[in-house]
Amino acid sequence: MNDLTLMSKNLWRKPVRTILLIVSIMIAFLIFSTMVSFNYAISNFNTLPTRMVTLSKINFTESLPIAHYDRILRTEGVAAATHMNWFGGYYQDPARGFLPVFAVDPETYFQVYSEDLQIPAAQRDAFFSERTAMLAAEPVAERFGWRIGQRIPLNSNIFTNATTGGRVWEFTLVGTIPTPPGSSQSGSVLINYEYFNETITFGRDRIGWVPFLTTSATVNEQVANAIDQRFANSADETSTQDEATFNASFAAQLGNIGLVVTLVVGAAFIAILLIVGTTMALAVRERTKEVGVMKTLGFSSGRVLRMVLGESMLLSFIGAGLGVGVAAGLLTLLSSAGGGQGPPISFAPIVLLWSSLIALALGAVTGLAPAMSAYRMKIIDAFARR
């Protein structure tokens, strides 16, 4: 037997109460872990310091004329540029979730995103040469059971196909893109801009945004100013930003996840703090005489304080561990079942660090008052109290 045994036995003195407390702490950490992982997933794509994006000054849903692309490409300090359009697609049934389908200029797109497009040369060449070719992130292809060479009908909920009058375009899957964690291509489906542009009924010769590489990160600001000044006072003013800022603003379209995390988790933890704090105080009060006995036997006040504090830490860390563990399991399941719909949400390792710190703080805050009460308790008062 040692102090840890004593703490553990005290903790499990009333198993139902302890289990309920652990479950409530677990739920708080489950919410926390899931939301932080989600926030991490939507805001942590691979970025290059030299990669920037020009989009409409109004917002990213406003298109730009294709002429902008050529002008941006010729701007001093721009090493390579490409352009992208949002297709707004889904496969067969919108209930199966939207697909982030982008109409891109294949060759330049591969220049600008080369680090995340490591696919076999034959697949790449097919995408470059076939107008109806399509590339899909591997999880997307797995989710829908697509095979290379298969004809895939994709629906757009924005555009109409001028050749059929319907909203369906048919593409041939010519390759799949591996998407390790953080890949900028996560969940993406790429189609050929030329084919898309020729078959849409409106918005021809317009592009969504222009990702480009600068010759050096040191010229980013200069390049951004040059581009935006060039289009200032035109019908299509631009806003040029680095890729990290663009991703963050894109993520913000889904809602201010950071604020949601803070509010929801904050509310959950305040509730838990009150519940656990009150229960711990009650638990120590119930053991007043035992604290007196321990001090009589020779346990110092400091040691009694450490044991009460340790008990609340133990409770906090068990709950946190279970919450983080369940979240990791659920996110792994979701990640494998999600099939690339949206960003790949997997358990973010940063959660472990934050959870440990929060569990430590939770244990300290909830245990401090009862621990101090036990510390200050005089032996004769402990035995006198009923």
Place this chain on the structure above:
Amino acid sequence: MTDLIRLTDVEKSYTRGKEKIKIFDKLSMRIEQGDFVAMMGPSGSGKTTLLNLLGGTDKADKGTIEFDGKRIDNLSEGKLTAWRSTNVGFIFQFYNLMPILTAAQNVELPLLLTKLAPAKRRANVATALKIVGLEDRSKHRPREMSGGQQQRVAIARAIVSDPKLLLCDEPTGDLDRTTADEILSTLQVLNRDLGKTIIMVTHDAEAAKFAKRTLHLDKGHFNEQELAA
């Protein structure tokens, strides 16, 4: 015999509301090593307060308390706690065992304050339980034992760290006569065979007969004749 405990001009009072209640006024006494003293007296006479002062769980306002030739009344809280863990064993009326621990674990509790290895601790626990005749109940929790058995466990806990002094506050107050006599016989054995000095507070004249001598305390003063004997 040498004195184990010596109290000189001890004063102690409590404040209850605005009222100051004097418990002891210049109380002096000596208890020799190996003595077995029963302390009797009406409620409020100061028996338990004296026990608290002797055990270092309460402090005197004035006067000196010596244990084995060394003053304990001027020790800091921390030093007094350490002194208590090695020199005094406590036996309470209501046993005060930890309900979450087995008999053996309850007995082991004071040994957590020592640097003994776990194996040595277990051996000492087994010896203490054997002395009180409960070696076969080591894995039982307090609620699975009778009052007499629980008090035996409490005695084993009190003697496991081999203290010189045992302070017993109504140790048989919650037991039937037969069981009480068994407990008192055990205390006699500890006093006679192991040389423990025992001070036992009791209201029970039958229990007091097991002691070597009885001191009557009334309004904070001992019977002078008994004290001189």
